[in-house]
Amino acid sequence: MRTKLLALLALVLALPIALGQGRTLIIAQGTDPTTLDAPLATDSPSATVVNHVVETLFEYTPDGKIQPLLVERYSFSSDRKTLTLYLRKGIKFHDGTDFNAEAVKFNLERLISQELASAFAFLLRGRVTAFEVVDSHTLRLRMPEPFAPVLAHLTHSSTGIQSPTAIRRLGVGYRDNPVGTGPYKFDRWQKGQFVELVRNEDYWGRKPAIERLRFLAVPEAATRMALVETGQAHVAVRVPPQDVQRLNARPEIEVVTTPSVRTIFFYFNQSKKPFDDIRVRKAINHAINKEEIVKFVLGGFGRVSDAPISPGIFGYTKVGSYEYNPNLARQLLAQAGYTAQNPLRITIHSPNGRYLQDIRVTEAVQSQLRAVGVQAQIQTLEWGAYLAATNQPRERNEIQMAMLGWGTVTGDADYGLYGLFHSSQQAPNGFNRGFYANPRLDRVLEQARVATNPQARQQLYRTAMQIIYNDVPWVFLHSEQQVTAIRREVQGFVVHPTERLIASGASFRTSAER
Amino acid sequence: MSERNSSQQTAPRWRRRLLRNPLAIAGFAFIGLFVLVAAFAPFIAPYSPVEQNLRGTYVPPMRIEFRGPEGQPGLWVREVSRTPLGQLEVGEELYPLRFFVRGEPWSWWGGLLKSDLHLFGVDGPVKFYLLGADEQGRDILSRLCYGAWISLSIGLIAVAIGLAVGVPVGLLSGYYGGTFDLLAQRVVEVMLSFPGILLAIVLVATLGTGLTNVMIAVGIAAIPVYARLVRGSVLSLREREFVEASRALGSPDGRLLFRHILPNALSPIIVQSSLQMAVAILFAAGLGFLGLGARPPEPEWGLMLARGREYLATAPHVATFPGLAIMFVALGFNLLGDALRDALDPRRG
Helix, strand or coil, rough: HHHHHHHHHHHHHHHHHHCCCCEEEEEEEEECCCCHHHHHCCCHHHHHHHHHCEEEEEEEEECCCCEEEEEEEECCCCCCCCEEEEEEECCCCCCCCCCCHHHHHHHHHHHHHHCCCCCCCHHHCCCCCCEEEECCCCCEECCCCCCCHHCCCCCCHCCCEEEHHHHHHHHHHHCCCCCCCCEEEEEECCCCCCCEEEECCCCCCCCCCCEEEEEEEEECHHHHHHHCCCCCCCCECCCCCCHHHHHHCCCCCCEEEEEEEEEEEECCCCCCCCCCHHHHHHHHHHHHHHHHHHHCCCCCEEEECCCCCCCCECCCCCCCCCCCCCHHHHHHHHHHCCCCCCCCCCEEECCCCCCCCCHHHHHHHHHHHHHHEEEEEEEECCCCHHHHHCCCCCCHHCCCEEEEECCHHHHHHHHHHHHHCCCHHCCCCEEECCCCHHHHHHHHHHHHHEEEEEEHHHHHHHHHHHHHHHCCCEEEEEEEEEEEEECCCCCCECCCCCEEECCCEEECCCCCCC | CCHHHHHHHHHHHHHHHHCCCCHHHHHHHHHHHHHHHHHHHHCCCCCCCCCCCHCCCCCCCCCEEEECEEEEEEEEEEEEEEEECCEEEEEEEEEEEEEEEEEEEECCCCCCCEEEEEEEECCCCCCCCCCCCCCCCEHHHHHHHHHHHHHHHHHHHHHHHHHHHHHHHHHHHHHHHHHHHHHHHHHHHHHHHHHHHHHHHHHHHCCCCHHHHHHHHHHHHHHHHHHHHHHHHEEEEEEEEHHHHHCCCCCCCHHHHHHHHHCCCCHHHHHHHHHHHHHHHHHHHHHHHCCCCCCCCCCCCCHHHHHCCCCCCCCHHHHHHHHHHHHHHHHHHHHHHHHHHHHHCCCCC
């Protein structure tokens, strides 16, 4: 009897170890992907999944370098108006289609096509005008003028090369069933719950050690932490600051802090009252105490923004931050006609679970606004619905002020500024969702795209950011740090500064190694 | 002998029976406290329910010292704040805690009551969190007080809606029968076939979130309960001799319904209303918990509980107190309802 009990006990004790050695790596993200079609995926949780399935021509390494991935080598013509790509040979898409110059041409032309209406079309549209297939594995990109950020843009997940056969065959259904060349193949997607990928046994590069990846959608931070603590997930993103110490104290969990190129902001919808008035926009900026928010809501895991993009990105220079000055805020509001008798009433849209402490930040802002007499109401929506609401065309756009975050994932300011502030990028075409327009800024951003001299570009971006700062299209909040909880049995898991999670090089430690 | 006379004679008896029941007394106590707190929320609450203090986020309930700096007796508190890294810092200096202090001005009952008097407060630049602070550094006690008002109004308005629609429908349906009864009871059956909370969720999803809509939704969810209950009573009452007698004397329907039938159907309605208060408050908290009810930063108990859940591991007090508040108020109404049912039961005593 006793031996039986002991055996049972041993079995129970051994169970967690056996589970830890499972062949599925489980990653708890905050939100479900919105789409798995590379050019349509506009958020990191989607891009993270897509990047395991679909590869890009170039990659942006975690230490900030651009290097070839699906191309073997490349060359620019002497006038820098032609880029020749020599593609890797012998690669096949997961459905057996050959990876070749035609496939690349198909994908890049699809990205900039009007029919697809990708918000990332600006990465190449108008700048790369012709894609010439030289031979089966050589492609020439023709540009009317030199286009400095072209290589950086070809690292972006939206330029990922997907199987033309699958796209033609599946049509709209492709977004639920991506086919690429990557180390993992798409397996299934239980909407709202998880996406599962399975190892590509014929991968051209180094084959991943882990057989399956499962990306869970867990909006609530406390639940994500509970999952990683109980071993039901191996990785959990966005550890809330108050849990960092507690998790770190546990021997089986490591809390990893990675800088992020993501800037968090509230944008103002300038196409309608009350934020068509620059005094109101300035007042809101002065009313918000960003230092306190970073210190006490983010627990210090962030940095107050002093420019629309974060440090470490090419083109960044400090342009300043609107100081916390509630008296000035009140004065500005009074000038704009808002008083205690006639207070400014607004609705703030906020995501919940997408960014670090997002709803807490919005609540803190709401409370600070109340202190200067602004009555703000918070509206939260499920992430997919939220993105859709912010992307409505001007006439139908109900947003007044909304929180978004932008990761300049190409490492080049063009991506962070052109896409967000150029007047051609107003919703629903691009990411200028507040309908901001300044012709002078447009000109500067266009010049910066074609300038070849890095110093000249740097100077142009400084000017551009100065203009943006003065026009106050945003509440400039902070840039995030990524705080990720990873169980110690997992090694080689990469949290990229672009907020992508990379599991391709990860493996499970055996219990002896632990 | 008329039925009304006999009910007047039994009135003291049921009252005695109610007051002798210890559970009824407990129920009264919980409800009394709840109503008192709700009625004088700004006086009992030391601070505003929405004022944030980012340097005092989720501070646990604070300790009171009974000896002052020089050992003098009294109530004293220290400053407790949180460093950016999340550690608690307890100040050295002691500040006296006083009763009936002047503080933030408030106005209540739609401006009828204005004052700046608070039940207690600290004499000094320090905040005293008797029940701790939440993730925005807001005083949980103050939020609970104002939240009591929200819960009480939801309960009263929801029950009022249920009564105002359910009772007439039940009366007419039971008294006249016929096609109206048939139609009304089929609608009631459809509504009853959904669990109440589900019905409320569906209604809130249709009407939109927010406190007003929660009151309406929870009220609508109560309608079929009353309609069914009253119809049952009317069906049995309308065949009774005193009703027959009155009808034989030529009383019109209205008189029969409101002078003879309704008063005798009151006791189940009263019992149900007490239970329904508990249900309404629980539903409202449930909707708040699911994010369908009150919007932040409203100090609604269910919403507070939902928020506090995220801090269970680090700051359990944030969820504990709203949870206890909901529990005791629901328990109070349930105890009272049960005791009323026992006391009003004609088969007893």
